[in-house]
Amino acid sequence: MKIGLFFGSFNPIHMGHLIIGNTMVETTDLDEVWFVVSPQNPFKKNQSLLHEFDRMDMVTAAIHDNPKFRASDIEFNLPKPSYTIDTLTHLSDKYPQHTFVLIIGEDNLPQFTNWKNYEQILEHFLLYVYPRPNAEDSVLKNHPRIKMVNAPLIEISATYIRNLIKQEKSIRYLVSDKVEELILSRKYYN
Structure with missing residues (x-):
């Protein structure tokens, strides 16, 4: 199978993530999209980051009804x-039987050359x-190993959602119903 790997903090996972994942699995040659919950992004500070297991629970809840999606905690046991x-x-x-493809946002492309072993x-x-x-233009845009995928421009940010929660405002339609239930019942981001 050809698997798209969508890495993220997913703090929280929102409809933008789900729309991108669905676009990737429905409009490209990918068989599945795995949402890889990252415990710690080397480029991001750890502020207001929920515990990795809580974020994994939200991802699992968000994608529970899509057989082409999978939640992955593979990075939980790797060095941080x-x-x-x-x-x-x-x-x-x-998983030597699978072919893996990295899914990233165009805003990450200009900095991609700063990633560890990006050439590899x-x-x-x-x-x-x-x-x-x-997104800034990137010299990598025309690289033969990079495919630009036509997908909706999504401007939902997890920071915006967390701020709404802190202000006790509704996050309906920004996250799935199951994720909203988890956030409210467990009092995340309060």
């Missing part, structure tokens, strides 16, 4: 911070890139 090349190598060793990633894996609002 999590580097994409290490996770890709680990997954390729663990491009040598061994394809990148499927979805559009992001106000």
Whole structure:
């Protein structure tokens, strides 16, 4: 199978993530999309990051009814911070029957050359890139291992959602009903 790996903090997972995942699995040659919950992104500070198991619960709840989606906690047991090349190598060793493709937002493309062993990633894996609002142009855009995927421009941010929760405002339609239930019942981000 050809698996798209969608890495993220998913703090929380929102409708934008689900729309991108669905677009990838429905409009490209991907058989499944795995939502890889990252315990710690080396480029992000750890502020207001829910525990990885809580974020995994939200991802599992959000995708429960889509057989083409899977939640992955593969990075929970890898050294931290999590580097994409290490996770890709680990997954390729663990699942040699699958082909893995990295899904990233266009806003990450200009910084991609700062990623650990980015040349190795491009040598061994394809990148499927979805559009992001106000993304800077990148020299990598025309790289033969990079495919630009036509997808909706989504401007929902997890920060915006967390701020609404802190202000005790509704997050309906920004996250799935199951994720909203989890956030409210467990009092996340309060």
